[in-house]
Amino acid sequence: MPNGNLLEVKNLKQYFTVKTGLLKTASLKAVDDVSFSVGYGETLGLVGESGCGKTTVGRSIMRLYEPTGGTVVFDGKEVTAQSIMPLRREMQMVFQDPYSSLNPRMTVEDIIGEPLDVHKLYSSKKERRDKILGLMELVGLNAEHATRYAHEFSGGQRQRIGIARALAVNPKFIICDEPVSALDVSIQAQVINMFEDLKEKLGVAYLFIAHDLLVVHHISDRIAVMYLGKIVEIAPAGELNGNPIHPYTLSLLSAVPIPDPKTVRKKNRIILEGDVPSPMRMPSGCPFRTRCRYATEQCAIECPALTERGAGSGHMVACWNR
């Protein structure tokens, strides 16, 4: 594998303009100055509560939105609007809702075959069909399902179709936008294990977006925690779980349900006061200070940058006080 990182995101900003009155507009900072990297064959988990900008990060990297600022370097090449087409073959996306992410008027064969059609990756009809059947087998679907329509499948099967579609172009990197949160818990495990198998077989790297810390911890090599458009902590999965530093990560981890009543009774939950501030009226300084029990005056003045705690640990935290 080549040296360096597969994906390098630097100071990514994504602001949306929102109409607030007849002529007034305000900018909504969905993603504000986010930097991270993903290595070859690595899985980076991205967690955070609803509306914190996880999905927007994924879509900005894919250039489904035109970023307001910052750079994305993929495999040594900067991603710009002009150079996006060849990158669509190397970077793919799996969507959250398996019900709305598949066109109801297309057969499974056509859904999985669409990337092949768009990038003209076959020379004969037979080759196209063989590739599609190979992909279906890879994700655990029967070949006889090829002529069926998406609405005839269960949620888990539909998500497999979505994954097969993402794999059709043989990508190096897949952005998984909450791929299991719409599924039953029993199906979640199957799909997660499939992601891990595919990673071993094909060597793909993932950006795994989720709001379930247990799921992310299971699949990720490293985890990034987002709050209100900013990354507040990045650490290797085990380190984040064992030694969380940022107060928001602490409270997130304390909210993870544990399937053992005895442990739960011993645990003390850190319950955050108040609501998430509106991203249109961000607090000054650190975005978390309004709900943070360690907040000081300094937090209101200046936003802390991500700094590494312990040399070479890869554990980065954005907090003044911890």
Added chain:
Amino acid sequence: MKNNENGMPMKNPLSLQIDLAKFAPATEEEKRQQDVMSESSSFFRDGMKKLVKNPLAVASMIMLAIVLLVIIFAPMIVPYGYDQIISVEGKRDKGAKNLEPFAWSEMEQAYIDKGGKLFPHIFGTDAMSRDYFIRCVYGARVSLFIGLFASLIVLVIGVIWGSISGYVGGKTDLIMMRIVDIIYALPDMLIIILLSVVLDSILSSNNTGIVARLGSNMISIFIVFGLLYWVGMARLIRGQILAIKSNDYILAARSIGARPGRIIRKHILPNCISVIIIATALQVPSAIFTESFLSFVGLGVQAPMPSLGSLANAAREGLQSYPYKLVFPAVIICLIVLSLNLLGDGLRDAFDPKLRK
């Protein structure tokens, strides 16, 4: 936790939990009963099945089929032309004016008495001794042709305009929709009258071929439909596309690298095809009505070409003496428009997913 000999957890004697030992594993055959996949069925076939079950829609389809068969084959069977004045043995039959249905004029009667054979005047004849049935058939032809052709114009322009406006969005959408609003505000009848006056002088100079046969009025009807009536369709399509655009599969297609043209053709239009079919089916009767109305006020097709509206207008003069001359074209208009409307309703019930149960 202790397990019993079957590998099942031991039950606490006081527990209310169901005794797992009472359960047997399912046999292979029983497992197969859980496979509930039905025959694969596409959306279109589903809709057609529903349509066939709707008695009104089926009746209107049969009605339309009959009308179509008659207007296609009647001119081949009936030996009269729509502009042909009845003559017997090469002599013009002046007594054949305003005959009642299935009646003969004196000359014709004499010819039949001599042993000759004539085709009956099913609807009688008009004031200029022309067979009224064949005129009604040609009138229905003209009306249906205008209805279908005008709807086609509306469909093509409306779909292209609406899908571009809805898909691109933003400022483009704003400008395109304001143009639609302006066109919506134009008085259509006034434009038709003005256009037919202007076109008349332009077209009369090269009086040949199909243009001359259709007449400037008919051409102006098409132009007006092409200019004005597509706006409703464009608005409808734009609304549909805005709704479909928010689905994840459009985003998925974009992330694959599909271009906008492909996304519109492969993803958006197939998902609003039912709405397009329904709107077109309902557009046809409205175009027929417009044509009939214009013909009735004298702005329709050029004489001697009949249309149902102009036939009704001509029948007005002798309404007291020959009321059936108004009844025939009026009933044909009603039948065509009613069955197209009912068919449109049936299509909507069968294909509109929001009405599905």
